Amino acid sequence: MTRTFYKLRLVLMVGIAGGAPTSEQDIRLGDVVVSVPYKNIGGVVQFDMGKRIDGTFQRTGHLNSPPAQALNILPEIKRRHQFPDQYGGVDEHLKRFDNDTRFHRPSIDRLFRSDSKHQGGKSCEGCDSSELVARPPRTSPRAIDVFYGTIASSNTLMKDARARDSYAHDPELGVLCFEMEAAGLMNDSPCLVIRGICDYCDLHKNDEWHYYAAATAAAYARELLSVIEL
Ligand SMILES: [Zn+2]
Structure with a gap:
């Protein structure tokens, strides 16, 4: 998605990603992750360009940070999210999907323990519910939470809960989610990456x-x- 406002050209990469929840980052399905710089990482880390040696991530690739114009907008978004009664924000824009049932919120959000095995099939109806991670219901009045930090990008699909956890718990990375497109774009066209968490x-x-x-x-x-347009 590219839009030009006066002299500001802002590139957004919008799509879905797999979440990496931890006890510190209570990421749920449907939440949003936004790429912002974290420690030495510009917002997106290309994780298959590095090697894990003795449990430490060795990064060999470097990716640009999101453009400063994009990062400068985020404090205002965060401020608005503290006042849900005043600013509809994401919830208001989600209403545009009300007439299309494909986009309605699914009812069940299951997070299984990292050592849990899937019992087969397209759903988890046959999986052992005693292996679910106990999480309290959300009390926020908002439909979703937004997390800001590192997005891991790779050419291979991340489908390994233990590897997911090791990247999420690495203090130098703090990975919040995994996807497969951003690294290819970031250095050619620095952008802000926005990902909805789908699994x-x-x-x-x-x-x-x-x-x-x-x-x-x-x-x-x-x-x-909409904030930029003001
Ligand atoms: Zn399952």
């Missing part, structure tokens, strides 16, 4: 949340563009 990068992943996660990412992008 948890584990053996239980399926397509059930894809449409809703795409909608929440698009709704966040729309909110961001």
Whole structure:
């Protein structure tokens, strides 16, 4: 998505990704992750360009940071998210999908323990519910939460909960989600990456949340563009 406002050219990469929840980052399906610089990382890390040696990530690739114009907008978005009664934000933009049932929020969000095995099939109905991670219900009045930090990008699909956790817990990386497109774009065209979380990068992943996660990412992008237009 590219739009030009006066002299500001802002490139947004909007889509879906697999989330990497931890006890510190309570990422749920449908939440949004936005690429912002974290420690020495510009917002996106290309993780298959590095090697894990003794459990430490050795990064060999370097990616640009999102453009400063994009990062400068984020404080205003975060400020607005503290006042849900005043600013509809993502929730307001999500209403544009109300008439298309494909984009409605699925009812079940399951996070299984990292050592849990999928029992087969397209859903997790046969999987052992005693292996679910206990998480309290969300109390926020907002439909989704937004997380800011590192997005891991790779040519290979992340489908390994233990590897996911090792990247998420690495203090130099702090990976929030995994996807497969951003690294290819970042150095040619620095952009802000916006990802809706559609699964948890584990053996239980399926397509059930894809449409809703795409909608929440698009709704966040729309909110961001509406702030720029003011
Ligand atoms: Zn399963």
